[in-house]
Amino acid sequence: MNNRTKKSVANSLEVENKLLPYMPYLLQDLWALGSSINQILDIVVTLPLSSDTAYVLDLGCGKGAVSVQIASEFGYSVVGIDAMPEFLQEAQIKAAEYHVSELCTFYEQDILTYVKDKHDFNIVILASLGGIFGSNKDTIKTLRTQVKPGGYVVIDDGYLKKRESLNRKGYGHYRNYEKTVEDLTSFSDCLISEISTTEVSKKINDEYLHVIESRIIELSDQHPELEKDLNNYLELQREECDILNKELEGMIWVLKKSKK
Numbered sequence: 001m002n003n004r005t006k007k008s009v010a011n012s013l014e015v016e017n018k019l020l021p022y023m024p025y026l027l028q029d030l031w032a033l034g035s036s037i038n039q040i041l042d043i044v045v046t047l048p049l050s051s052d053t054a055y056v057l058d059l060g061c062g063k064g065a066v067s068v069q070i071a072s073e074f075g076y077s078v079v080g081i082d083a084m085p086e087f088l089q090e091a092q093i094k095a096a097e098y099h100v101s102e103l104c105t106f107y108e109q110d111i112l113t114y115v116k117d118k119h120d121f122n123i124v125i126l127a128s129l130g131g132i133f134g135s136n137k138d139t140i141k142t143l144r145t146q147v148k149p150g151g152y153v154v155i156d157d158g159y160l161k162k163r164e165s166l167n168r169k170g171y172g173h174y175r176n177y178e179k180t181v182e183d184l185t186s187f188s189d190c191l192i193s194e195i196s197t198t199e200v201s202k203k204i205n206d207e208y209l210h211v212i213e214s215r216i217i218e219l220s221d222q223h224p225e226l227e228k229d230l231n232n233y234l235e236l237q238r239e240e241c242d243i244l245n246k247e248l249e250g251m252i253w254v255l256k257k258s259k260k
């Protein structure tokens, strides 16, 4: 993995580069790494697509929680891209367990590179990757190049409850509701649905924290030299949970790309 990719993966997992090799261990108890799976499935089921032809792209697919369940529930073909080989191995195992290996293709690649080429998927999903492509406007500008005209863009992220912006690492792209919708629709795509994930995100974050806490204790015993970094990471995660709860509303946005 080159340095740019490493930085991007580390940012998405809110961890210092030094701890990146230990993330598969710390996150071993989780399948979904932050996304609101059930809500994404509830949205995908409403989209008028046929299992013979539907072709889905899951950017930053992690361990394939979204990809595998979409393939399993709807019979759609899914391409999942991620830069962490250990997560992708887990995704393959899950695909086999759900009997959808033939519908799921996982590639180890930097998604910032992958999206430089246009694609013609029916759905592109960006779940729990925040502002990886920049502002909300940059995000939709990028994602809409990955689907055909009339295709769907699904973004699992959120907006600021009260403030207009927040000066904190990883939060630079967040805006209030009105501005977020304005930016996401700035290319004439139609916002066809939105599902609040605030409550479910709170539960997901609490579980995340609980799970990593016990793995951090184990890892600190095995690697005493990492204890300080691991405790800093845990402290940061606690702080992140508080900020998320206080400042953000979780939301899944679904846009239909204009035919223009």
Ligand SMILES: C[S@@+](CC[C@H](N)C(=O)[O-])C[C@H]1O[C@@H](n2cnc3c(N)ncnc32)[C@H](O)[C@@H]1O
Residues within 6 Å of the ligand: 005, 008, 009, 010, 012, 013, 031, 032, 033, 034, 035, 036, 059, 060, 061, 062, 063, 064, 065, 066, 081, 082, 083, 084, 087, 109, 110, 111, 112, 126, 127, 128, 129, 132
């Ligand atoms: C918070 S996790 C979300 C994973 C998945 N969408 C889910 O909800 O289970 C972010 C994922 O994005 C991947 N990632 C971050 N930056 C990336 C990049 N530039 N290229 C490829 N994968 C990236 C990480 O490896 C990680 O698996």
